[in-house]
Each structure stands twice: as C-alpha cells, then as structure tokens.
Amino acid sequence: MSHAMHAAPTSFLRKYVFATDHKVIGMQYLITGILMALVGGFLSYLFRMQLAFPGESIPGFGKLAASQYNIAITMHGTIMVFWVAMPILLAAFGNFLIPLMVGADDMAFPTLNMMSYQVFFISTVILLVSFFVPGGAFAAGWTAYPPLSAGTYAGSKDFLSNMGGHLWIIAIALEFIAFLMGGINFLVTSFNMRAPGLSWFRLPVVVWMLDLAVLLFMFSIGPLLAGAIMLLFDRTVGTGFYDPAQGGDPILFQHLFWFFGHPEVYVMLLPTLGFLCEILATFARKPIFGYKYILYFTFGAALLSFIVWAHHQFVSGINPRMANFFSLTTLLISVPFTVIVFASIATLWRGNIQFSVPMLWAVGFVAEFMIGGVTGVYLGSSAFDIYAHDTYFVIAHFHYALIPTVVFGGFAAIHFWYPKFMGRMPNETLGKWHFWITAIAFNGIFLPLFFTGLMGEHRRIFDYSAWPSLMTDEMKLYRKFATTSLLVLLAAQPLFFINMIYSYFKGAWAVNNPYKANSLEWSVPSPPPHGNFTEVPTVYRGAYEFSVPGREADYWPQDAKS
Amino acid sequence: MNFLPENIATYGTQIDGLAALISWLGLTSFVLAEAALVYAAFRYRRSEKRKRAAYIKGESWGQAKWIFIPLILVVLLDIFIDIKTTAVWKQVKIDLPTADMNVRIVGQQFNWQFTHPGKDGKLGTEDDVKTTNELHVPVDTNVVFELGAKDVLHSFFVPALRLTQDAVPGRFIHGWFNATKPGKYEIACGQICGTGHTGMRGMLIVHNKEEFQKWVENPVTGGSTDPMEILKGNGCTSCHSVDGTRVVGPSYKGIWGRSETVITDGAERQVVVDEAYIKKSIREPKADTVKGYPAGVMPAGTLSDADIDVLIKYFKTLK
Numbered sequence: 050m051s052h053a054m055h056a057a058p059t060s061f062l063r064k065y066v067f068a069t070d071h072k073v074i075g076m077q078y079l080i081t082g083i084l085m086a087l088v089g090g091f092l093s094y095l096f097r098m099q100l101a102f103p104g105e106s107i108p109g110f111g112k113l114a115a116s117q118y119n120i121a122i123t124m125h126g127t128i129m130v131f132w133v134a135m136p137i138l139l140a141a142f143g144n145f146l147i148p149l150m151v152g153a154d155d156m157a158f159p160t161l162n163m164m165s166y167q168v169f170f171i172s173t174v175i176l177l178v179s180f181f182v183p184g185g186a187f188a189a190g191w192t193a194y195p196p197l198s199a200g201t202y203a204g205s206k207d208f209l210s211n212m213g214g215h216l217w218i219i220a221i222a223l224e225f226i227a228f229l230m231g232g233i234n235f236l237v238t239s240f241n242m243r244a245p246g247l248s249w250f251r252l253p254v255v256v257w258m259l260d261l262a263v264l265l266f267m268f269s270i271g272p273l274l275a276g277a278i279m280l281l282f283d284r285t286v287g288t289g290f291y292d293p294a295q296g297g298d299p300i301l302f303q304h305l306f307w308f309f310g311h312p313e314v315y316v317m318l319l320p321t322l323g324f325l326c327e328i329l330a331t332f333a334r335k336p337i338f339g340y341k342y343i344l345y346f347t348f349g350a351a352l353l354s355f356i357v358w359a360h361h362q363f364v365s366g367i368n369p370r371m372a373n374f375f376s377l378t379t380l381l382i383s384v385p386f387t388v389i390v391f392a393s394i395a396t397l398w399r400g401n402i403q404f405s406v407p408m409l410w411a412v413g414f415v416a417e418f419m420i421g422g423v424t425g426v427y428l429g430s431s432a433f434d435i436y437a438h439d440t441y442f443v444i445a446h447f448h449y450a451l452i453p454t455v456v457f458g459g460f461a462a463i464h465f466w467y468p469k470f471m472g473r474m475p476n477e478t479l480g481k482w483h484f485w486i487t488a489i490a491f492n493g494i495f496l497p498l499f500f501t502g503l504m505g506e507h508r509r510i511f512d513y514s515a516w517p518s519l520m521t522d523e524m525k526l527y528r529k530f531a532t533t534s535l536l537v538l539l540a541a542q543p544l545f546f547i548n549m550i551y552s553y554f555k556g557a558w559a560v561n562n563p564y565k566a567n568s569l570e571w572s573v574p575s576p577p578p579h580g581n582f583t584e585v586p587t588v589y590r591g592a593y594e595f596s597v598p599g600r601e602a603d604y605w606p607q608d609a610k611s
Numbered sequence: 612m613n614f615l616p617e618n619i620a621t622y623g624t625q626i627d628g629l630a631a632l633i634s635w636l637g638l639t640s641f642v643l644a645e646a647a648l649v650y651a652a653f654r655y656r657r658s659e660k661r662k663r664a665a666y667i668k669g670e671s672w673g674q675a676k677w678i679f680i681p682l683i684l685v686v687l688l689d690i691f692i693d694i695k696t697t698a699v700w701k702q703v704k705i706d707l708p709t710a711d712m713n714v715r716i717v718g719q720q721f722n723w724q725f726t727h728p729g730k731d732g733k734l735g736t737e738d739d740v741k742t743t744n745e746l747h748v749p750v751d752t753n754v755v756f757e758l759g760a761k762d763v764l765h766s767f768f769v770p771a772l773r774l775t776q777d778a779v780p781g782r783f784i785h786g787w788f789n790a791t792k793p794g795k796y797e798i799a800c801g802q803i804c805g806t807g808h809t810g811m812r813g814m815l816i817v818h819n820k821e822e823f824q825k826w827v828e829n830p831v832t833g834g835s836t837d838p839m840e841i842l843k844g845n846g847c848t849s850c851h852s853v854d855g856t857r858v859v860g861p862s863y864k865g866i867w868g869r870s871e872t873v874i875t876d877g878a879e880r881q882v883v884v885d886e887a888y889i890k891k892s893i894r895e896p897k898a899d900t901v902k903g904y905p906a907g908v909m910p911a912g913t914l915s916d917a918d919i920d921v922l923i924k925y926f927k928t929l930k
Contacts, residue, residue: 115858116806190803196780197763197805293781299764300779333655338669339678364766366779369704373697380689387685390644391678392669397651399665404656412652419644423637430692432699433629436615436773439766439801503614505770509803515810515843518616518770518797596664603663 057579069159070579072470075144077166079463081173082137088177089128090539092121097494101532103512118511119188120213124180126191127217130313131224132173134455138320139266140169140228142462143235143259145470149570149577150256152244152586152608157237161230169227176220184211190509192306193217195291195299199283218281225270232263244569244608246588251607253568253592254337255323257344261351262319269312269355276305303365307358315354317451319347321458322389325411327592328465329393331566332408333400334603336593338392350385357382363431364438372431379429386422390415401596401603405564406480410461413488414453421450424499442502445495452491460484460545467549468563472576473556479548486541493534497527565604568592572608616770619796619817621789623773625699632695636688644681703774707787710755712748718758718765718778719910721807722846723798730827740830743845743913744813747830749823750793757783761910766801769815775801790817806859810849831915838925841918850909853929859908861901867926873899874906889926890919 058064068074096118098107106112113121144162148155156162179186189198198214239252239260279290280302289295291302322343330337337343359367359375393415402408424446428434437443460483467475498506506519513519513528562571569588573581586608594605615627655661669675713734715726725746729738740747748754758767760778768775772788790796798813818826835841842848850859861871869884879902882888891898896909914922 114856115809119803119806119808188806194764194802197803293779298781334664336666336668338667339675340668341670342675342678364775365777366782366784369700372700372704376696376700377693380693381686383685383689384682387682388678390648391681394644394648394651395667395669395674395677397648397655399667400651400655401661401664402652402656404652412648416645416648419641419648423641426637426689426692427630427633430629430633430696432626432696432703433633435700435703435775436626436630436770438775439768439799500614505616505799507768507770507799507801509808511809515812515848516797516799593668596666598666 067163069155069163071144071148071156071159071162072577074162074166075141076470078136078144078169079141081170082133082141085128085132085136085173089125089133090542092125092128093535094539096121096125097532097535099511100513101529103514115511116185116188119190119509120180120186122509123188123191124186127187127221128176129451129455130191130317131221132176134317134451135224135228136169137459138317138455138462139259139262140165140231142255142320142324142466143231143263145466146570147235147238147256147259148242149573149581150253150568150592151239151242152247152569152582152588153238153242154580154582156234157242158234162234165227165230165234168223168230172220172223172227175216175223179213179216179220182212182216184213186213187217189214192310193280193302194306195280195283195302196293199280199291214284215281218277218284222274222277222281225274228266229270232267235259235263244586244588247569247607250341251588251591253323254326254340254343255320258319258323258326258347261347262316265312265319265351265354266316269309272305273309276302300362300366303362304358307361308355310361311358312351312354314450315351318454319351321414321454321461322347324458324462324465325393325414326396327566327568328407328411328461329396330593330595331465331564332403332405332411333397334402334595335396335400336591336595338395338398339388340591340593343389343392346385346388350382353378353382353385360429360431360434363434376429376431380426383422383426383429386418390419390422405464406475406477406484407461407465409481409484410457410464413484414457414461417449417453417457417488417491421446421448421453424449437502439507440502441498441506441508444508445498445502448495448498452495456487456491460487463549465564466570467552468559469570469575469577471553471556472559473552474559474563475552475556476548479544479551483541483544483548486544487538490534490538490541494531494538497531501527562606565602567594567604567606569607572606617792618771618773619790619792619794620772620774621791622699622703623771625702626773629692629695629699633692636692640685640688704786707755707785708753708789710787711752712754714746714748714754714756715783716746716756716758716767716778717761718767718800718804718811719761720763720805720908721800721811721849722910723767723800723811723813724761724910724913725813727827727830729830740827741913742830744798745816745844746798746813747816747818747823747826748790749820750790750817751820753787753789755785755787757785759783763804764802765804765811766799768799768801769796770799771796771815777802790815793817793819793822807846807849810843810846812843812846814844835918836921838921841914841921845912845914847912860904863926864929866929867923872902874902875899886923889923893919 095110095113099113099118239256282288283290289297291297291299326337357378359371360379363372464475464480501524559575561574569586588607590607592607596603597605618627667674713728717724722744725742727740728734729740731738758776758778760780765778766775767778774788776786794817796815798815800811852858852862855862855864866884871882872879873882893912893914896911897907900906
C-alpha cells in the first residue's frame with residue numbers, strides 16, 4: 050500500500066494523465082476548476098452586458114437573443130456551483146491537504162481517486178459539448194424546476210426538450226458520482242491514516258471542515274440524484290413524476306433539489322472556513338480562538354442545514370403553515386456563523402498580524418461574508434420574503450455569501466499553499482493589486498443589486514425595456530454601474546494568472562516552511578515528493594501552538610518533539 | 612426603506628415595517644461587528660514595538676464569553692424577528708379574510724388570464740368576464756384569488772401589493788389582497804417560464820367603487836389605438852417580433868399578404884395572410900401552425916374586433 054515503497058512514476062502519461070498521486074489529482078481539479086471559472090465568468094459578462102445595454106451588440110459575441118440569455122444564466126449558475134466551487138474548494142484542496150495534514154503518503158484508495166477526476170473530466174466535457182448541440186445548452190434555470198425543465202407540457206417538444214437538457218442532467222449526475230468517489234477517500238484517509246499522536250482534536254480545522262463537507266454532501270446527494278434521474282425519465286421515456294397531467298407533482302422536485310441545495314451551500318462554505326482558520330492563526334501568530342467551539346458549532350450548523358431547505362420555497366405553494374418552522378430554523382442558522390465570525394475577530398485580537406496576500410483574502414472573506422449573513426435575515430423572515438423572493442435582492446444576497454466563500458476563499462487558499470505545491474513564492478505586489486481591485490469591484494457589482502431588488506427588479510428578465518417601472522434613470526444607472534464593475538473585476542484577473550505563471554518560473558525558491566506554520570504539510574519539502582514523508586511523522590500537539598509563552602520561537606510544529 | 616416601491620396593500624405596511632425592523636437591528640449588529648473586525652485588524656498589525664502575539668486559546672469560559680455574548684444577543688434578535696415575522700406571515704398567507712370578490716388567475720406561456728365574476732358577483736357563471744393581462748378590482752375590497760398555471764410554473768408577483776405567489780400547474784392556490792389606492796400597477800411573472808418570460812407583463816387596475824361598477828356593466832379591455840400597446844398588453848411580443856427577428860413564433864414583419872405554408876390537422880396547405888386568417892390565428896391558434904414553428908405553444912387570445920383592426924392596419928405598414 051505504501052507509496053514510499055514504490056518509485057515515483059516517470060512516464061508523462063503515468064505522472065500527469067493517469068496519475069494516482071493526490072497532489073497531481075488536486076492540481077488537475079484545480080486547473081479544471083479555474084478554466085471553468087473563465088467560462089462561467091464569460092457568461093456573466095454576456096448577460097450583464099445585455100442587462101446594462103439591452104439589445105446592443107456585445108463586443109466579442111454579438112447580439113444576445115432571449116433564448117441565449119436563458120442559456121447564459123442557467124449555465125453560469127451551474128458552472129459556478131458545480132464546476133468551480135466544488136472542484137476547487139472541496140476536491141482540489143481536499144486532495145492537496147488531507148494526506149499531507151494527517152501525515153499519510155497518499156489517499157487511502159489512489160486508483161479510486163484517479164477515477165474520481167476522470168469521471169469529473171468526462172462530466173466537464175459533456176457539459177461543454179452541450180453548448181454546441183442543436184437547440185443549445187440547458188435554459189430552464191440552474192435549479193431546473195419542472196415542468197419547464199421536464200418538457201412535459203403542451204408545445205414544449207420543439208424548443209426546450211432538447212439534447213442540451215439531457216446532457217445537463219447526465220453531466221450533473223456524473224459529477225456527483227465523481228465527488229462521491231473522491232469523498233470516500235477523504236473520509237477513509239482521515240479516519241484511518243492519521244499519523245501516530247494525531248488525535249481528532251489535534252487535527253487542523255481544515256481537515257475537519259473538508260470531512261464534514263463530504264459528509265453533508267453524501268447525506269444530501271441521494272434525493273437529488275434520484276430526482277435528477279426521474280427528471281431525465283420524464284424527458285426521455287415519458288414518465289410523469291413531475292407532470293400533474295399524469296398524477297405527478299412539480300413541487301416534489303423542488304423539495305428534492307433544495308434538500309440537497311441547502312446543505313450544498315455548506316459543502317462550499319466549510320472548506321473555506323477551514324482555510325480561514327489556518328490562515329488567520331498563521332498570520333496572526335495566535336492559536337485559533339475557541340478551536341473546539343468552532344467545531345461544535347459547525348456540527349450544529351451542519352445538522353441544522355438539513356432542516357432549512359423550504360426557505361427556498363416559502364411562496365412556491367407549500368402549505369403556508371410549514372413556513373413558520375423553516376423561518377425559525379433559517380434565522381437560527383445565523384447562530385453558528387456568529388460564533389465563527391467572532392472567533393475570527395478574537396483570533397486577530399492581541400495578535401501580531403501580517404497582512405500577506407492570503408491574509409488579505411481571509412480577512413476580506415470575514416468582512417464580506419457578514420453582508421451575506423445580515424441580508425440573509427431579510428429573506429429568512431418568511432413575511433418579507435413574500436416581497437423579495439423573486440427579486441435581485443436574492444441574487445445580491447447569495448452572491449455575497451458565495452463569492453466570499455468561493456472567490457475569496459479560493460484565492461486565499463491558492464496563495465497560501467502555492468509555495469508548498471509549486472516550490473516557489475508567489476509575487477506579493479501583484480497579489481495585493483489583484484486582491485484590492487477584485488474586492489472593490491466585487492462590491493461594485495452586487496451592492497447596487499440589493500437596491501434594484503428592493504425597488505422591485507425581478508429575476509431572469511432578458512430586457513427591462515419591457516418594464517417601464519424598472520427603467521427609471523436611477524435603475525439604469527445602477528445596472529450600468531454593476532456591469533462596469535464586473536468589467537473591472539474581469540479585467541483584473543490577468544494579474545492573478547500572470548502572478549501564478551511568472552512565479553512558477555521566476556519566483557523566489559520556497560523553503561519547507563516559509564510562514565513558520567505548525568501543521569504537517571510544512572514539515573516536508575516544497576513541493577512534497579511522491580509519497581510525501583520519508584518516514585511516518587509522530588505528532589505531539591495541536592496545529593495552532595503559536596506564540597507559546599516561554600518558547601523562543603513563536604511557532605511549534607506538530608511533529609517537533611520539543 | 613424608501614427604496615421599496617409605493618405600497619397599496621393593506622398588509623403591505625406590516626411587511627415594510629418588518630423590513631425596517633430587520634434593517635435597524637441587522638445594520639446595527641453589522642456595523643458593530645465590522646468595526647470590531649477592522650479595529651482588531653489595524654490595532655494588532657505587525658509592528659516593531661510588539662514582539663509577539665498573546666497566547667489566548669479561547670477555550671476557558673472567561674475568554675470564550677467574547678463569542679458567547681454576541682451569540683446570545685443574536686439568538687434573542689432572531690427570536691424577536693421570528694415572532695414579528697410569524698404574525699405578518701399569518702396575516703398574509705394563512706388567514707384568508709371573507710371574500711368581497713373572487714377572481715381566478717391562470718398563468719400561461721406568456722401571459723396572464725384573469726376571470727372576473729361579472730355582474731352577478733359569482734365566479735363560474737355565464738357572465739364571467741375573461742381578460743388577458745388585465746386584472747380589474749375595486750379599491751378597499753378583500754379580493755380572494757385562486758391561482759393556477761396551464762403549462763409551467765409561473766409566479767404572480769405584484770410589487771405594489773408586496774405579494775408573490777407561485778402558480779403551479781395541477782392545483783389552485785388561494786390567496787388574498789386588498790388594494791387601497793386606485794391606479795395601474797405592474798404584475799410580473801417571478802419564475803422563469805421560458806423564452807418569453809420577459810414579456811409576461813400584466814396590469815392590476817384598481818378602480819374606485821363607482822368606476823368599477825361601470826366596468827362590470829361594460830367590461831371593455833384594451834381599447835387602445837396604439838398597436839404596440841395592444842401587442843405588449845396581450846403578451847404577443849414575447850414570441851413575435853416586429854423587426855423580422857425569429858423569437859418563438861413568426862415575426863410580424865412582412866406578414867400581411869404573405870403566402871405561408873401551414874400545417875392543419877397534420878397536412879400542409881398554402882394560405883395567404885388576410886383578415887380572416889389573422890383573426891383565426893389569434894382566437895384559435897392551434898388550428899393552423901406555420902411550418903417550421905412549434906405547434907400548440909400559443910394560447911388563445913381574447914382581443915376584441917376593434918383591437919384586431921388596429922393590429923391589421925399596423926401589420927400592413929410592416930413591410
């Protein structure tokens with residue numbers, strides 16, 4: 050089993066294509082995720098341009114038709130959640146970090162791990178191909194509510210029940226299978242392959258968070274996978290699970306979707322909370338404040354996330370009495386996140402803070418995520434949701450939850466562990482410019498949308514020229530401001546790519562432990578060799594023993610005997 | 612909360628009040644938390660004077676109180692907001708008042724169909740008044756609606772009433788509102804329903820009581836001499852362009868006098884587009900389908916002869 054006994058693979062195919070090394074698989078997931086983010090970003094460019102300048106030709110594309118607009122918004126949501134957030138935060142960093150942080154030579158099942166990426170790759174190809182089939186890609190919204198998505202209603206056959214929708218469902222289903230294969234590896238590796246002395250409460254928070262994310266995913270995915278297959282059957286073989294004319298029920302799908310969909314938010318969020326803890330402790334040179342409380346309240350949030358799903362359905366036609374229960378649970382989910390925000394602030398308190406690039410992204414995450422949290426209270430309140438449910442207020446809210454999580458969290462992690470996996474230090478100046486432009490532009494996109502949402506701007510409209518009350522000068526200005534900010538944000542991203550590529554060739558060499566951090570991945574060379582550790586490390590303490598009184602050094606590696 | 616549009620619903624005041632309450636409580640907590648974060652980040656940034664950080668693990672109660680005190684405050688605020696929320700929700704969605712008037716609302720691709728009770732004040736009788744995209748109600752009246760959908764999900768969203776309710780095929784959902792001010796207000800479709808979703812725009816027309824009585828006696832709709840107003844008002848432009856662009860159905864450009872291949876009962880035939888064909892296509896759209904376009908998509912229109920005459924005059928100019 051042990052990789053240390055095998056020689057590292059030498060052929061190109063074995064090393065990079067049919068790789069079983071967790072670090073290479075992590076890199077495959079990361080690069081695929083980043084490339085998909087470019088596709089998702091381009092789609093947002095298309096629909097934001099159409100919204101700000103309706104009917105005008107979009108540079109680099111041409112005129113956007115109503116049907117293409119629906120494709121763009123559907124695929125933007127699908128790609129950003131399933132092909133960017135999950136592969137980058139969960140799959141890439143789970144693969145990079147778990148074996149190294151538990152002191153293992155690789156994942157428990159390396160071949161299964163390889164298959165996980167390969168199935169994911171196939172799902173990516175299928176999704177991208179769907180743009181080019183007759184009728185275009187799926188266009189019924191990323192939540193795929195039937196009957197529109199099922200195509201079982203009168204007159205649907207010719208323009209929606211197309212190949213794009215079939216491929217969308219198949220790609221999603223394959224992607225879930227890929228993450229199940231990867232996820233079982235995360236769990237088995239961190240349960241069974243921890244180094245001697247590495248008890249549960251000495252594990253870095255990020256390992257806990259990645260494992261919890263996998264558990265949430267596994268417990269919630271069954272209903273949606275079944276729901277997606279039923280949808281595929283409705284589309285292809287004429288079943289009527291969601292067709293009222295055949296005794297089916299469209300709202301059934303919404304329950305199956307959101308029973309998965311809400312825990313899915315935490316599948317994305319938990320890895321980032323893990324990155325946050327590692328980065329805050331390292332750059333504040335302090336133990337993470339309330340390690341055990343963070344874990345306990347995260348368990349609480351994870352359990353609670355299974356009983357909040359119907360807040361997506363307050364006005365969908367469910368029994369209105371149900372809303373009272375879901376409104377209460379939804380408001381209460383603010384509790385664990387209050388703990389985490391205040392634990393972050395308390396970690397900074399009386400620290401010795403260095404604002405490196407990863408630290409900027411991490412503190413930026415906390416600052417921005419709070420906006421997502423506070424605006425969630427408006428929507429969790431079922432009565433105000435009656436007004437805001439289908440407006441841009443919702444769009445702004447969930448982007449303030451997801452962009453800090455995925456973009457801020459993703460960039461934080463990439464910058465923080467870049468030296469470990471690339472063997473070179475990324476450029477700080479480029480990194481800081483990239484951070485500030487991206488962070489400011491992000492607020493420029495979504496702050497105006499809270500206000501247009503409150504003014505009644507409803508969602509998924511292709512051209513507001515048809516709605517005089519939503520074409521006031523003020524609202525037009527807000528829309529143009531949001532779109533311009535998006536252009537600035539997109540224009541800043543080459544800074545990131547230049548930094549990554551330039552530093553790979555020209556950056557300063559990274560030592561084993563450039564930040565003087567404690568967890569086990571910093572005890573091996575950068576980049577770690579095949580098999581990671583030359584001998585199995587022994588762990589003597591937790592991962593956050595920074596600035597311990599009486600010690601000269603302000604850090605204390607987990608595997609240092611004294 | 613002056614960002615919200617004008618409110619004309621009896622219960623709208625409570626909904627707006629809830630938004631104001633959440634804004635005050637939320638913004639206060641938010642500003643305090645951000646201030647603490649920014650203060651900590653700047654106050655304790657790396658400097659020459661401070662040699663090292665304090666060793667604080669935050670696990671003893673004495674230290675952990677700094678996360679538990681905010682936590683208790685947040686729980687109390689949550690419960691307070693939840694109690695207020697539940698009361699408003701109950702009033703809007705659970706306790707339907709006795710109806711002064713019943714209407715039926717049906718969403719379809721891509722317009723709203725409204726059935727008003729007519730002179731006898733009862734739904735489901737001979738004198739029911741059916742309209743497309745125009746809902747007529749009297750002011751200060753408890754209107755109880757039954758909301759359904761013909762094909763896919765739609766959502767009855769009237770910003771001025773602070774009301775959203777999804778319309779689901781296969782069932783009727785009951786709800787209510789009471790409008791307090793005469794005028795015309797937009798009705799949107801809040802749920803993506805297909806390519807023509809943008810054009811699914813209805814109007815809520817609130818009359819004062821005498822005016823409403825007059826409308827019931829002589830229920831005219833439309834009556835416009837502006838063809839685009841008629842086309843948009845009936846949701847036609849969701850699927851048919853006037854500039855030759857293909858949307859869902861054929862464009863109106865050059866339609867008058869054109870020879871079309873249509874499919875009637877599965878057989879192809881040639882027709883010339885004239886007045887009779889246009890009337891039939893609006894009122895019985897399923898009878899003939901232009902070849903190359905999807906069949907069975909278009910709902911039957913309820914346009915008056917006068918409206919159709921205005922349209923025909925306009926089509927003649929669309930060369």
